[in-house]
Amino acid sequence: MTDPRTDDTTGDLRLAVIGLGLRAPVARHAHRPGKGQAVVAAVDTDPRAHRRARDWFGDEVRLYTGHHELTSADIDAAFVITPDDTHENLVVDLLEAGIPVFVEKxxxxxTAGCDRVLDTAHRTGTRLYVGHNMRHMPVVRTMRELIRRGEIGEVKAVWCRHFVGHGGDFYFKDWHADRRRTTGLLLQKGAHDLDVIHWLAGSYTEHVTALGGLTVYGGLPDRSGQPEGAVMPDWYDPDNNWPPRSLTGLNPVVDVEDLSMMIMRLEGGVHASYQQCHYTPxxxxxxxxxxxxxxxENFGDHGDTAEVRVWKRRSGYRTDADLVVPVPEPQAGGHGGSDPLLVAEFLRFVREGGTTDTSPVAAREAVAAGCAATESLRDGGRPVAVPRVPSEVARYFDRGQREPRQEATARR
Known part of the structure; x- marks a missing residue:
């Protein structure tokens, strides 16, 4: 792969955004014309969405309804921020064309789709980056630092409860509610938390079992959906649609679970659990x-009152932990300031290569665990093994997407 130009005297790093929906604003952090990088092209199958691109990136941004018009001669890297079921083919096409890719989680x-993407990136040598922004969230980094410095000894168990209070609005009024588009919310929504669990534990899931169901939203009668061309902020209203059974405008197809629980055995004997509910207050x-x-344990996950508490002495119930670490106040940008940090890491990776805090292999392992758990859940809780990434592929990504000969050249 020919490295993208990095000399700002010859112009900005030229970027394209594919998909102009809910998460597309993450690419706005990359648009700094004259300061190193600029979004010069935008793609969306719905021409009505193109007005967003002009608003965000200026009237000179080139607009397309398909990604095949993008070439490595015209752009240096692309953001893929489209519905989940489109990621695999889009990313493979871009990697084959030699275009470095940021793909939203x-x-x-x-799992097979992830393996196809990893194999393509390995075979072509084109750089691949996955947008797992939670690895840059202050609460996650605070917990990981405490673990790495030995405050709780060797990790043996990780438990995560995810109270998805806005789940009805966020995931049951559009394509997210259709398992053909997502597999299920243990994968779509859970991929973030499964990745964090793996990162905190330092190992990946080997076996899972899961239970759950469509326990509230499946019985709601209004399946009128949302206006064509609308994206989630257009219909989100936190002051209405409560309690959950009052929700209206659900997607015509609703067949993903709104309550899920999975148990995992990770490599090295670590055990973990993950619970997800989409109708908590x-x-x-x-x-x-x-x-x-x-x-x-974390109390709060962002904001100026969030903190991580550590207990190290034997006792009964007590709220006065032995160590209390405030979570750093969120910075500007989405998800507690993690989105601009995520984009900055991607742009550095496009220019320089090397290792990153996010990991394509880890992203695949989160999907693999979510797929296995969904299979288990829909088959009465049957234990399911999680297949591993081929060792040569895993080593390639662990080395920062360099082959051994590339590493030797980089050291000289």
């Missing part, structure tokens, strides 16, 4: 990590 909606994530010398 999940990497794909099947509150919206936040709670992690508990238990080690051989203590445990930690």
């Amino acid at each position: 999940p990497l794909a909606i099947t 509150d919206y936040w994530r709670n992690y508990t990590v238990i080690g051989t010398e203590g445990r930690l």
